[in-house]
Amino acid sequence: MKAFFSLSRALLVSNSRDRTWLFFTVLFPLMFLLLFGVLFKGGATAHSTVLQVGPVRVLDSMTAAQRAELGRTLTVRRDDDLADALRKVRDGTDDGALQQTGSGQLLLHFSAGDQTRAATVQGLVQVVVQQTDQEATGRPPAWTLTTAQVEDQSVKPIQYLTPGLLGWAVATSGTFSAALTLVAWRRKRILRRLRLAPVGLSGVIAAPTAVTLLVALVQTAVFLGVATLPYYGLRLTGDWWLAVPLVLSGSLCFMSIGLLAGSFAKTENAAQSAAQLIVLPMAFLSGSFFPLDYAPGWVQDVAQVMPLHHLAAAMQDVLSRGKGVDAALPTIGGLLALAAVLCVVSLRLFRWDDT
Amino acid sequence: MTGDDDAAITADGLRKRYGAVQAVDGVSLSVRRGEFFGLLGPNGAGKTTTLEILEGLREPDEGTATLLGERPWPRNPRLLPRIGVQLQASAFFERLTAREQLATFASLYGVGLRRAEEMLARVGLAEFAGTQAERLSGGQAQRLSIACALVHEPELVFLDEPTTGLDPQARRNLWDLLREINADGRTVVLTTHYLDEAEILCDRVAVMDHGRLLRTGAPAALIRELDAPTRISVPSGALSVDEARTVLGEGAQTTDDGVSLVFATRSPASVLALLGERGALNGLEVRGGTLEDVFLHLTGREYRE
Numbered sequence: 311m312k313a314f315f316s317l318s319r320a321l322l323v324s325n326s327r328d329r330t331w332l333f334f335t336v337l338f339p340l341m342f343l344l345l346f347g348v349l350f351k352g353g354a355t356a357h358s359t360v361l362q363v364g365p366v367r368v369l370d371s372m373t374a375a376q377r378a379e380l381g382r383t384l385t386v387r388r389d390d391d392l393a394d395a396l397r398k399v400r401d402g403t404d405d406g407a408l409q410q411t412g413s414g415q416l417l418l419h420f421s422a423g424d425q426t427r428a429a430t431v432q433g434l435v436q437v438v439v440q441q442t443d444q445e446a447t448g449r450p451p452a453w454t455l456t457t458a459q460v461e462d463q464s465v466k467p468i469q470y471l472t473p474g475l476l477g478w479a480v481a482t483s484g485t486f487s488a489a490l491t492l493v494a495w496r497r498k499r500i501l502r503r504l505r506l507a508p509v510g511l512s513g514v515i516a517a518p519t520a521v522t523l524l525v526a527l528v529q530t531a532v533f534l535g536v537a538t539l540p541y542y543g544l545r546l547t548g549d550w551w552l553a554v555p556l557v558l559s560g561s562l563c564f565m566s567i568g569l570l571a572g573s574f575a576k577t578e579n580a581a582q583s584a585a586q587l588i589v590l591p592m593a594f595l596s597g598s599f600f601p602l603d604y605a606p607g608w609v610q611d612v613a614q615v616m617p618l619h620h621l622a623a624a625m626q627d628v629l630s631r632g633k634g635v636d637a638a639l640p641t642i643g644g645l646l647a648l649a650a651v652l653c654v655v656s657l658r659l660f661r662w663d664d665t
Numbered sequence: 666m667t668g669d670d671d672a673a674i675t676a677d678g679l680r681k682r683y684g685a686v687q688a689v690d691g692v693s694l695s696v697r698r699g700e701f702f703g704l705l706g707p708n709g710a711g712k713t714t715t716l717e718i719l720e721g722l723r724e725p726d727e728g729t730a731t732l733l734g735e736r737p738w739p740r741n742p743r744l745l746p747r748i749g750v751q752l753q754a755s756a757f758f759e760r761l762t763a764r765e766q767l768a769t770f771a772s773l774y775g776v777g778l779r780r781a782e783e784m785l786a787r788v789g790l791a792e793f794a795g796t797q798a799e800r801l802s803g804g805q806a807q808r809l810s811i812a813c814a815l816v817h818e819p820e821l822v823f824l825d826e827p828t829t830g831l832d833p834q835a836r837r838n839l840w841d842l843l844r845e846i847n848a849d850g851r852t853v854v855l856t857t858h859y860l861d862e863a864e865i866l867c868d869r870v871a872v873m874d875h876g877r878l879l880r881t882g883a884p885a886a887l888i889r890e891l892d893a894p895t896r897i898s899v900p901s902g903a904l905s906v907d908e909a910r911t912v913l914g915e916g917a918q919t920t921d922d923g924v925s926l927v928f929a930t931r932s933p934a935s936v937l938a939l940l941g942e943r944g945a946l947n948g949l950e951v952r953g954g955t956l957e958d959v960f961l962h963l964t965g966r967e968y969r970e
């Protein structure tokens with residue numbers, strides 16, 4: 311235990327004097343969040359505009375209040391020239407053109423050129439139509455409620471960027487730091503020296519592990535702190551604290567992946583390259599940087615076997631979708647199980663010495 | 666095999682092979698408690714490998730080692746706090762200061778910080794306590810490394826070529842420190858490829874070459890037993906070589922390299938008498954045998970450092 315504390319302290323002091331380390335573990339992923347946050351701000355919730363061609367009862371019968379409410383997500387403009395409206399949809403000026411083709415029959419023209427916008431406008435129009443249906447069947451109208459739903463269903467960029475990028479940051483620091491520490495210690499003969507001291511292998515491995523977990527917690531705090539700034543507007547819901555055990559088990563899982571890579575690597579550079587080769591493709595395939603909803607089917611299938619994907623998805627659930635322990639537990643269990651298996655393998659491959 | 670109480674180390678028939686290289690080839694030795702023992706040999710002789718086997722860092726292919734009555738292999742937690750090791754290449758934590766390095770090692774051994782401070786002063790690094798290990802000079806780094814090996818007051822200390830790469834002044838300073846460590850009552854095992862160092866510091870040396878111990882004993886005894894000729898030299902030209910050879914005959918081997926006239930002889934009295942007669946004693950130097958001669962005699966070749 312004593313060995314664990316003195317090694318952890320030595321490692322923390324040593325790391326904190328390393329500017330590159332500070333940059334890559336905290337600032338670099340945060341830069342991505344700041345950057346993507348700005349780039350995508352309002353991206354997926356981009357206002358949709360629909361051109362109304364001729365009379366459309368669902369739209370025409372709206373009250374002013376309802377129209378204003380709708381206006382927050384969907385702008386409706388009148389353009390009675392169908393050919394002109396279609397041209398505008400085709401060249402992307404507007405997202406859709408809505409026509410009433412008979413009583414109770416609506417036709418929505420949209421462009422397949424931009425799938426995101428097409429899907430968004432379809433969804434929005436559908437909601438409007440369903441709403442009117444409900445009114446027609448005599449159920450109590452609930453405009454406000456429905457528009458609120460519209461907003462919640464359309465995931466804001468910050469809501470997937472935060473868990474996605476945080477997951478990526480945790481994966482990167484997890485895969486890199488623990489493995490790199492052990493490889494560096496081995497190459498600099500510190501492991502050999504420690505082998506001559508009365509310390510157990512567990513203390514030697516636990517120290518970099520604890521430091522990496524601490525880093526993951528700092529990353530989480532910084533990310534949530536920034537994302538919940540009014541400018542980025544992430545609103546934490548109910549059981550958001552579950553992100554902490556998720557991040558910790560994710561970090562352990564990625565450390566064990568790094569440990570495995572580090573068992574084979576002879577130099578820090580080799581370990582670093584191996585870790586990067588693992589983490590970067592995984593981040594893309596897991597949808598850390600952008601949602602996979604419109605990615606090809608095989609990418610979505612591959613994502614299912616990526617621990618990073620599950621980590622980000624579960625974090626998104628607990629951070630901003632109001633889900634609770636049920637959503638987090640299976641992922642935590644899976645991450646820890648994978649970590650345990652990989653750890654056992656890496657410990658078998660562990661070497662104190664190069665030769 | 667059980668070591669008697671007096672033995673700090675007993676090794677019996679150690680062998681270690683790396684691929685085609687037989688690094689250690691049947692080494693047996695014993696070191697008494699409190700002794701300053703030197704393992705002397707040129708680079709590649711197998712000194713480090715022998716030391717690593719004794720320290721418990723490597724498993725020998727054959728043979729057994731016993732340290733302080735304990736087996737070093739497999740890793741023996743009872744033995745580890747009783748031995749101190751300075752590795753051939755320094756092993757420091759990156760970006761930690763001298764004080765922090767020492768404090769870390771101290772707490773690994775459960776030793777207080779006060780002791781770490783004392784140790785720092787003892788090796789003369791008090792004023793460099795706040796300097797990061799990477800920025801220490803070669804001699805300072807060796808001192809820190811020795812301090813780390815000693816911080817837990819081990820009974821038995823291994824030092825692998827502690828003075829290699831140091832300038833003469835730093836070497837001499839380190840010798841003083843090593844003598845003090847031994848004077849504290851600790852057993853010291855030192856490897857070196859400097860013959861003079863072994864001769865000056867060690868109670869006993871083992872001369873090693875090609876993985877084998879050629880001879881073990883006190884430096885003076887090894888030299889005496891060699892019965893090497895005494896070398897007497899005077900400045901070149903004090904006497905002609907021919908004249909010297911005529912007078913001394915088989916009694917001395919005479920050579921003149923243009924700088925010195927050198928006599929190698931087993932009857933120095935007759936040479937000195939001759940030089941005295943001719944008034945050629947200015948700049949006289951007399952040198953007995955050295956470990957270098959011992960090495961030459963044992964291996965049949967010049968010692969190469």
Ligand SMILES: Nc1ncnc2c1ncn2[C@@H]1O[C@H](COP(=O)(O)OP(=O)(O)O)[C@@H](O)[C@H]1O
Pocket residue numbers: 665683686687688706707708709710711712713714715
């Ligand atoms: N880890 C190793 N792998 C392969 N060969 C080695 C290894 N360590 C040492 N050797 C070889 O073993 C021989 C003895 O080396 P070493 O014990 O380091 O000698 P010394 O310390 O006397 O210089 C040398 O020929 C060296 O090249």
Ligand SMILES: [Mg+2]
Pocket residue numbers: 712713714753825826
């Ligand atoms: Mg050596």
